[in-house]
Amino acid sequence: MNQPIAIELAATKKTKPQADQLGFGKYYTDHMFIMDYEASKGWHSPRIVPYQPITLDPASKVFHYGQTVFEGLKAYRTDNGSILLFRPEENFKRLNRSNERLSIPHLDEEIALEALKQLITVDQDWIPDEDKTSLYVRPFIIANESSLGVAPSQNYMFMIILSPVGSYYAEGIHPVKIFVESEYVRAVKGGVGNAKTAGNYAAGLKAQEEAAAKGCTQVLWLDGVERKYVEEVGSMNVFFSINGTIVTPALNGSILDGITRKSIIELLKSWNIPVEERKLSIGELVEAYHNGTLEEAFGTGTAAVISPIGELHYLDEQLLLRGGETGPLSRKLYETLTGIQTGVIADPFGWTVELPSAQYTAGTK
Amino acid sequence: MNQPIAIELAATKKTKPQADQLGFGKYYTDHMFIMDYEASKGWHSPRIVPYQPITLDPASKVFHYGQTVFEGLKAYRTDNGSILLFRPEENFKRLNRSNERLSIPHLDEEIALEALKQLITVDQDWIPDEDKTSLYVRPFIIANESSLGVAPSQNYMFMIILSPVGSYYAEGIHPVKIFVESEYVRAVKGGVGNAKTAGNYAAGLKAQEEAAAKGCTQVLWLDGVERKYVEEVGSMNVFFSINGTIVTPALNGSILDGITRKSIIELLKSWNIPVEERKLSIGELVEAYHNGTLEEAFGTGTAAVISPIGELHYLDEQLLLRGGETGPLSRKLYETLTGIQTGVIADPFGWTVELPSAQYTAGTK
Ligand SMILES: Cc1ncc(COP(=O)(O)O)c(C=O)c1O
Ligand SMILES: Cc1ncc(COP(=O)(O)O)c(C=O)c1O
Numbered sequence: 001m002n003q004p005i006a007i008e009l010a011a012t013k014k015t016k017p018q019a020d021q022l023g024f025g026k027y028y029t030d031h032m033f034i035m036d037y038e039a040s041k042g043w044h045s046p047r048i049v050p051y052q053p054i055t056l057d058p059a060s061k062v063f064h065y066g067q068t069v070f071e072g073l074k075a076y077r078t079d080n081g082s083i084l085l086f087r088p089e090e091n092f093k094r095l096n097r098s099n100e101r102l103s104i105p106h107l108d109e110e111i112a113l114e115a116l117k118q119l120i121t122v123d124q125d126w127i128p129d130e131d132k133t134s135l136y137v138r139p140f141i142i143a144n145e146s147s148l149g150v151a152p153s154q155n156y157m158f159m160i161i162l163s164p165v166g167s168y169y170a171e172g173i174h175p176v177k178i179f180v181e182s183e184y185v186r187a188v189k190g191g192v193g194n195a196k197t198a199g200n201y202a203a204g205l206k207a208q209e210e211a212a213a214k215g216c217t218q219v220l221w222l223d224g225v226e227r228k229y230v231e232e233v234g235s236m237n238v239f240f241s242i243n244g245t246i247v248t249p250a251l252n253g254s255i256l257d258g259i260t261r262k263s264i265i266e267l268l269k270s271w272n273i274p275v276e277e278r279k280l281s282i283g284e285l286v287e288a289y290h291n292g293t294l295e296e297a298f299g300t301g302t303a304a305v306i307s308p309i310g311e312l313h314y315l316d317e318q319l320l321l322r323g324g325e326t327g328p329l330s331r332k333l334y335e336t337l338t339g340i341q342t343g344v345i346a347d348p349f350g351w352t353v354e355l356p357s358a359q360y361t362a363g364t365k
Numbered sequence: 366m367n368q369p370i371a372i373e374l375a376a377t378k379k380t381k382p383q384a385d386q387l388g389f390g391k392y393y394t395d396h397m398f399i400m401d402y403e404a405s406k407g408w409h410s411p412r413i414v415p416y417q418p419i420t421l422d423p424a425s426k427v428f429h430y431g432q433t434v435f436e437g438l439k440a441y442r443t444d445n446g447s448i449l450l451f452r453p454e455e456n457f458k459r460l461n462r463s464n465e466r467l468s469i470p471h472l473d474e475e476i477a478l479e480a481l482k483q484l485i486t487v488d489q490d491w492i493p494d495e496d497k498t499s500l501y502v503r504p505f506i507i508a509n510e511s512s513l514g515v516a517p518s519q520n521y522m523f524m525i526i527l528s529p530v531g532s533y534y535a536e537g538i539h540p541v542k543i544f545v546e547s548e549y550v551r552a553v554k555g556g557v558g559n560a561k562t563a564g565n566y567a568a569g570l571k572a573q574e575e576a577a578a579k580g581c582t583q584v585l586w587l588d589g590v591e592r593k594y595v596e597e598v599g600s601m602n603v604f605f606s607i608n609g610t611i612v613t614p615a616l617n618g619s620i621l622d623g624i625t626r627k628s629i630i631e632l633l634k635s636w637n638i639p640v641e642e643r644k645l646s647i648g649e650l651v652e653a654y655h656n657g658t659l660e661e662a663f664g665t666g667t668a669a670v671i672s673p674i675g676e677l678h679y680l681d682e683q684l685l686l687r688g689g690e691t692g693p694l695s696r697k698l699y700e701t702l703t704g705i706q707t708g709v710i711a712d713p714f715g716w717t718v719e720l721p722s723a724q725y726t727a728g729t730k
Binding site for chain 2: 023025026028032051054057059062063064065066067070101103136138140146147148149151152161163183184185186187189191192197198199200201202204205208209225234235
């Protein structure tokens with residue numbers, strides 16, 4: 001890369017939280033990465049600085065028109081002390097696809113990945129090593145031109161922040177109850193559902209609150225046009241085992257192209273388990289449930305990796321799957337994928353990227 | 366209201382821009398209003414402070430999950446020097462409807478209106494008095510809890526900023542060219558299209574850029590389900606005069622309940638012109654165009670008030686309306702509505718709210 005990353009280290013370091021207190025996205029490390037964009041200069045001034053508040057004009061476009069994209073991935077500490085990232089190039093590719101949809105300028109993926117590596121190396125003491133913990137990485141871009149005209153911003157900030165995390169769901173690998181949403185819609189073909197942008201998540205909050213009031217952890221979204229095809233679950237893609245075949249909704253423009261989803265499909269294929277990416281209606285699922293061929297269901301995403309679905313609430317019905325227990329396929333996928341991610345299992349796919357744990361630390365820590 | 370608004374005046378005042386340089390949303394006044402929300406305290410600490418950047422944690426929910434709502438209205442300087450607001454209670458009612466949809470806590474509408482009045486009074490020198498100028502008022506709420514969990518925020522900021530503006534469109538009252546969008550979708554029933562929230566605008570940027578590249582100022586959105594019913598135009602609702610009847614899309618859950626729209630409907634009814642709020646397909650419009658009954662088309666919104674539509678681009682067709690000139694109804698509505706808004710014409714509807722121009726100024730300016 002042509003612009004070296006300036007590093008300003010924090011004068012004092014924060015106390016690290018206990019592993020069992022981590023939760024998800026509550027604590028942040030000592031540093032963060034920032035790079036600015038101006039129409040006349042392009043992306044410039046990459047820098048690692050102490051984690052700190054940012055200062056924005058109240059008229060910044062991000063506050064008014066939501067021009068923003070983000071990513072989420074994890075860094076794991078292996079048993080031998082090295083650091084593994086899981087398919088980080090995929091995240092930056094997807095960030096650029098989101099950028100394209102949101103009229104945000106293209107980001108050099110190599111620079112972004114290099115920034116990520118350096119930041120994690122600087123804050124590597126923050127990667128927890130207890131079971132099921134990791135360092136969650138949140139790259140994001142916000143539009144910070146101060147102007148109320150509805151038009152793409154002239155200025156942006158690309159940032160990366162890091163957060164040590166435990167399990168995403170309080171339930172951990174325990175099965176979750178999912179509410180099949182028939183009133184609210186998250187996204188529709190032609191919209192921004194396949195981009196990782198803020199507005200998609202805002203649009204889902206209300207449904208999620210109402211689902212929680214009914215005792216469900218997440219919402220299963222149906223398509224916005226016919227209101228019958230399964231889309232995804234909260235921040236996860238979704239898979240169903242029906243009569244020995246694993247079915248997941250095809251990428252149709254309104255769901256996110258999940259990196260865990262993609263990896264699960266590759267893993268299943270490597271095991272010679274049939275996988276279908278296709279349209280899947282809620283009616284088909286209910287029917288499979290009643291005729292006993294709906295064997296298992298699970299969500300996939302960076303935060304929870306695999307989330308077995310123990311129960312689906314649809315209209316007045318409650319479909320209890322495997323008596324509410326984790327199915328064998330969900331468990332095997334969870335163990336294999338987290339095994340690869342944490343270096344416990346060999347990685348035949350070349351998915352993990354190892355960070356040499358001492359590269360940037362000499363003299364800086 | 367129980368909590369008085371604290372006022373901290375700016376030590377120095379900015380130079381005001383020339384009226385012909387104003388544009389839209391480029392300059393901000395000397396002060397702004399802020400009020401905070403915490404789950405444990407409710408809305409608190411209402412204050413007017415010098416206009417200044419705000420400081421937020423990079424993990425603030427607004428950056429990641431777009432939990433935000435806003436409003437837009439205008440204050441006008443009348444010929445006798447008084448200040449008129451146009452239906453401001455309607456804006457705060459709508460803000461609360463948006464809040465409800467975005468899981469943001471309810472705001473006391475009276476407190477918000479009082480805050481607005483005091484802020485405008487403090488910055489009243491900023492209300493331009495040249496023809497077609499006004500003071501644009503932007504109330505907005507952002508979620509500022511620093512947490513990456515996808516859930517409604519525990520903390521919020523409600524702010525009001527003010528911007529002296531000229532005409533929204535460079536074209537002014539001149540007719541605009543509109544691109545009928547058949548690829549991208551802005552919103553769908555069950556989504557957040559009827560809330561004034563950031564994500565809706567982010568979702569429209571790409572289509573708007575592509576329309577601009579084809580020489581069009583704005584996009585006419587079609588519904589997300591059947592892709593044939595007219596919804597709205599950029600930040601405007603839309604009206605068509607077809608064979609003597611004025612037709613506008615009914616409020617169907619995916620378009621904004623515009624205050625200008627509502628006022629135009631009331632105005633037309635008071636003139637005994639037939640108005641229909643109903644489903645209107647693009648096919649019906651094209652047919653009316655070809656059989657000569659599509660007489661006029663215009664957009665309505667706070668920013669541009671009335672924007673005559675001179676041309677509609679739909680697929681390969683270009684529908685030229687009234688030879689690209691402003692129609693008589695658009696002109697009459699524009700003149701009547703801006704006349705009422707600026708106090709030039711009597712207001713039989715009780716829409717305007719007059720601000721006593723000296724109420725809060727004694728000793729503060
Ligand atoms: C809406 C949505 N769907 C699916 C996913 C899963 O994607 P990934 O496996 O890349 O984390 C996410 C993100 O985590 C998401 O936000
Ligand atoms: C999407 C959208 N539609 C319509 C309008 C018109 O609403 P109003 O007349 O209240 O300004 C606006 C806002 O200005 C808008 O943002």
